[in-house]
Amino acid sequence: MADHDTKPTDLGKNRTGVQANPIMSKEMLDNEQAVPSNPRGATAIAMMRAEMSKEAPPVGTMPVPGNVKGMAKTAMKALQGEKATVFLDKLGERLAFERTGTRIYDAIIAKLPASSTGKDSFPSEELRRFRDEEHAHFLLCKQAMEQMGGDPTAVTPCADVTAVASEGLIKVVTDPRSTLTQCLDALLIAELTDNDGWKTLIAMAEALGQDDLAQKFTNALAEEDVHLQSIRSWLAERLEGQLGAKMPSTDFGEPAQPV
Amino acid sequence: MSLDLKSEKGVELGRQEFDWKDIAGRVPYSKLDADAFSRVRVILMNGIESEAIRFSHVLARGSDQGLRRALAEVRRKEHHQQTLVNWLNPADQSALETTIGYEQVAIEVTAHVAQHEPDPYLAQVYRFGLLEDFDHMYRYASLLDRVEGKDANAILQGYTDVQPGRPTVDEHRHPEDDLRRHYDRATAHPLSKLNALTLVGGEYQTHDYYMHVGPFFADPVARQLYAEIASIEEQHVTQYESLADPKESWLEKWLIHEATEVWNYWSCLQTEGDPRLKAVWERFLDYELGHLAAAKAEFQRLENRDPFEVLPATLPDPIKFESHRKFVRETLREIELRASGHDFVPAAQEPERSLQYRARVNASGSPSTIVAEGYAWTPGTELTAGEPSAAVH
Numbered sequence: 001m002a003d004h005d006t007k008p009t010d011l012g013k014n015r016t017g018v019q020a021n022p023i024m025s026k027e028m029l030d031n032e033q034a035v036p037s038n039p040r041g042a043t044a045i046a047m048m049r050a051e052m053s054k055e056a057p058p059v060g061t062m063p064v065p066g067n068v069k070g071m072a073k074t075a076m077k078a079l080q081g082e083k084a085t086v087f088l089d090k091l092g093e094r095l096a097f098e099r100t101g102t103r104i105y106d107a108i109i110a111k112l113p114a115s116s117t118g119k120d121s122f123p124s125e126e127l128r129r130f131r132d133e134e135h136a137h138f139l140l141c142k143q144a145m146e147q148m149g150g151d152p153t154a155v156t157p158c159a160d161v162t163a164v165a166s167e168g169l170i171k172v173v174t175d176p177r178s179t180l181t182q183c184l185d186a187l188l189i190a191e192l193t194d195n196d197g198w199k200t201l202i203a204m205a206e207a208l209g210q211d212d213l214a215q216k217f218t219n220a221l222a223e224e225d226v227h228l229q230s231i232r233s234w235l236a237e238r239l240e241g242q243l244g245a246k247m248p249s250t251d252f253g254e255p256a257q258p259v
Numbered sequence: 260m261s262l263d264l265k266s267e268k269g270v271e272l273g274r275q276e277f278d279w280k281d282i283a284g285r286v287p288y289s290k291l292d293a294d295a296f297s298r299v300r301v302i303l304m305n306g307i308e309s310e311a312i313r314f315s316h317v318l319a320r321g322s323d324q325g326l327r328r329a330l331a332e333v334r335r336k337e338h339h340q341q342t343l344v345n346w347l348n349p350a351d352q353s354a355l356e357t358t359i360g361y362e363q364v365a366i367e368v369t370a371h372v373a374q375h376e377p378d379p380y381l382a383q384v385y386r387f388g389l390l391e392d393f394d395h396m397y398r399y400a401s402l403l404d405r406v407e408g409k410d411a412n413a414i415l416q417g418y419t420d421v422q423p424g425r426p427t428v429d430e431h432r433h434p435e436d437d438l439r440r441h442y443d444r445a446t447a448h449p450l451s452k453l454n455a456l457t458l459v460g461g462e463y464q465t466h467d468y469y470m471h472v473g474p475f476f477a478d479p480v481a482r483q484l485y486a487e488i489a490s491i492e493e494q495h496v497t498q499y500e501s502l503a504d505p506k507e508s509w510l511e512k513w514l515i516h517e518a519t520e521v522w523n524y525w526s527c528l529q530t531e532g533d534p535r536l537k538a539v540w541e542r543f544l545d546y547e548l549g550h551l552a553a554a555k556a557e558f559q560r561l562e563n564r565d566p567f568e569v570l571p572a573t574l575p576d577p578i579k580f581e582s583h584r585k586f587v588r589e590t591l592r593e594i595e596l597r598a599s600g601h602d603f604v605p606a607a608q609e610p611e612r613s614l615q616y617r618a619r620v621n622a623s624g625s626p627s628t629i630v631a632e633g634y635a636w637t638p639g640t641e642l643t644a645g646e647p648s649a650a651v652h
Contacts, residue, residue: 013292016413018638024417027584031422031636041633042405045480048629052479164477175350177286 008179009242059161062089063154087204088148092156094197095141096163098134100170101190105131107173108183115180122180126230133223140220144213166190181238184231191228198224261573262525264518269548272332277339287349288533290356295363295416296580297536300527301347302357302364303461304543307523308341310460314516318509329557330513333550337520340543347536352414354472355403355481359414361465362399365392366419368461370583373590375576377448381455381502384439386590387603388458388495393424393587395488398627401634406478410639418582421636425594427627430491431620433612436598437497444504444511449518449571455502456519457578462499466492483626490620510558511569517551518570526577 006012018025062085109131112124142152155163172178172186198221205214232252240247288297315334319327348357369392373385400411400421411421442451466489473485503512524544531537555566597609637644 015294015416016291016410018412018417021417024582024584025412025638028412028417028420028636029638031420035422035635041631044629044632045405048480048483048624048626049478171350177349177351 007242008182058157060155060157062156063151065149065151083208084148087208087210088145088150089156089158090197090201090204091141091145091148091150092154093158093162094201095138095145095152096155096159097166097190097194097197098138098141100163100166101134101194102131102138104169104173104187104190105134107170108180108187111173111178111180111183123230123234130227130230133220133227137220137223140216144216147213162193181235181242184235184238188228188231188235191224191231195221195224195228261576262521263573264521264548264551264570265567265572267548268552269550270545271549272336272553275336275546275549277343282339282343283346285343285347285535287347288536290349290352290414294532295360295414295418296367297531297533298348298360298414299364299367299580300531300536300540301344302360302464303368303457304523304527304540305341305345306364306462306464307457307460307520308337308344309464309467310456311337311516311520312341313463314512318513321509323561326557326561329553333553336546336550340546343539344543347539353407353409354475355399355407356409356414358399358469358472359396359403359411361468362392362396363415363419364461365389365465366396366587367580367583368578369458370586370590371578371580372454372458374583374586376451376454378442378451380440381442381451383603384498384502385454385458386593387596387598388462388498389587389590390424390594391427391430391491391495393420393422393591394427394430394627395424395491397421397423397634397636398427398484398488398631400636401631402481402484404634404640404642405630406481408640408642411636412638418584420584420587422591423631424591425596427488427491428621428625429597429617430494431613431617432494432598433610433616434494434497436600436610436613437494438501438601439498440601441502441504444507447504448575450575452503452515453519453522453575455499456515457523458499459496459503460519462492462495466496480626480630484630487626508562510554510562513554514551514558514566514569517547517554518574520547521551522574523578525574526580529577530580 014020105127109124109127112122112127115122145152169186169190173183178186198217202214202217202221205211205217236247236250288301290298312334315330315337319330319334322330352360366389369385369389373382373389376382376385396411396419403409403411415421442455469485469489469492473482473489476482476485507515521544524540524547527540528537528544531540555570558564558566558569595606596603597606597613598604599608599610634641635644
């Protein structure tokens with residue numbers, strides 16, 4: 001358990017809102033004379049963004065396969081040109097996401113001894129199993145990438161951009177001040193994205209006639225479905241406990257159906 | 260209320276010890292709960308320490324082995340002090356939110372300095388710089404609202420206005436118009452020396468911070484705004500460092516650096532409400548008194564003079580960390596002033612060299628103008644004042 005008894009939901013000294021300092025905040029509003037009036041002011045920012053976006057090249061490109069001879073023997077042979085790189089880019093994204101996802105689980109597992117886990121102990125074994133499954137999914141992606149003649153150590157453009165999008169998740173789960181509930185919220189963002197990512201990858205594999213890969217990815221998705229539903233339910237349980245009231249069950253839609 | 264530099268010995272260097280958990284394992288201040296002036300003090304002291312280290316390295320390059328050793332010993336302590344102080348900033352405070360904190364330091368500390376500076380010319384220099392940093396706050400606050408969707412006042416906590424100052428687009432000057440007249444080492448009030456060096460430390464770290472974090476932004480307006488304002492911070496460093504008398508010996512300057520650190524930590528100690536931070540300020544005040552003792556010893560060894568020919572026996576009143584809204588608003592009357600060499604003149608008399616320089620750097624547009632076009636601070640966000648149909652796309 002933690003060495004302190006402060007909870008983020010305790011009433012404390014939060015000073016960020018105007019109501020925390022109403023007199024001074026009101027004085028700040030005495031700015032009408034000083035500020036020019038232009039209700040569409042942010043247009044200039046949008047124009048610069050548009051101009052720069054037109055000029056900008058992508059963040060990077062796909063790597064040239066290192067082993068062309070080896071590649072010829074692989075399933076890659078069946079794919080042509082750009083189709084292959086689009087698939088490998090997304091496969092590289094999943095590979096990177098699963099790798100980082102494993103580390104996100106590691107960080108949350110490390111928090112458990114210091115976390116308030118309620119009357120019923122938190123299903124930490126299940127969390128560890130999910131972590132191992134993320135690890136296995138990473139290895140599956142690595143194997144698939146090799147099978148397709150790609151380099152599993154390369155950072156593909158989609159892998160890079162998704163990693164940028166995930167930076168905040170890592171910050172949340174590694175911050176000693178974040179609670180287990182807050183970490184589960186971050187994990188939920190990761191798992192929601194992961195779930196859609198696998199579905200997309202399965203559909204792409206099928207579209208390219210990679211039925212073997214599609215089947216393996218579908219097995220991974222089945223495990224990801226369990227992750228997603230479990231995290232939703234752990235979050236709901238923890239929030240109910242903190243709220244001190246039973247919440248009606250929420251309909252999050254149908255779980256993914258195996259293809 | 261004063262601090263006697265003759266009797267206060269502080270902690271001797273050999274007893275100034277650190278370990279990694281002490282340096283970097285502390286719980287940072289809370290972005291949400293801490294008073295804004297606790298953040299201001301943390302940011303300011305990081306700047307004061309970084310100036311101490313920067314100066315010490317330059318001095319060491321032209322020093323004998325004995326002085327190099329003394330500087331190296333003190334510098335290692337300063338480095339670990341800076342690390343501890345800077346690591347008090349929390350991870351959930353984005354680079355742009357921290358930037359709002361940097362500008363709050365620049366505004367509120369400069370405003371205090373300007374009001375307490377005994378030399379009228381130097382006070383004018385500080386008011387001149389203040390109006391420029393005040394404008395930077397307005398530009399960054401707009402960026403924070405329009406790029407990250409956040410309210411700068413969550414950082415400022417009502418203490419500091421968000422309004423235009425001297426427009427950043429007009430702050431770009433020829434380097435010759437950034438240099439000021441220096442104080443006279445023999446006749447200047449000790450406070451004038453401490454004031455000038457405090458602002459050098461604050462502005463230098465602000466320049467370095469913007470140069471460091473600017474490229475980490477993706478938004479093209481943000482990248483250009485950081486570049487533009489970093490250029491003004493470079494001008495400010497040039498301005499403030501030109502206030503020191505070049506006839507001060509380098510060891511004299513070292514003594515003033517150490518006295519400035521003592522004065523700043525002592526100032527922090529007077530007003531800090533957070534007991535954890537207060538303990539840091541108290542400890543490092545004692546450490547700095549130890550550094551001052553080391554500097555005094557080297558000064559006596561190499562210049563064979565009494566350090567109190569340079570240092571005051573007691574320190575001037577401490578910096579007041581508080582809102583200077585009224586003073587800043589009064590100072591806004593001086594927005595139209597421009598620099599001409601060492602002097603301040605009406606805008607119509609600004610030298611042609613600065614006009615040409617400004618026209619050149621602004622030739623492809625002004626990021627600071629673009630970012631804040633039509634921006635008015637509104638509690639929460641400017642979006643509360645508009646209709647959804649006012650979307651820009």
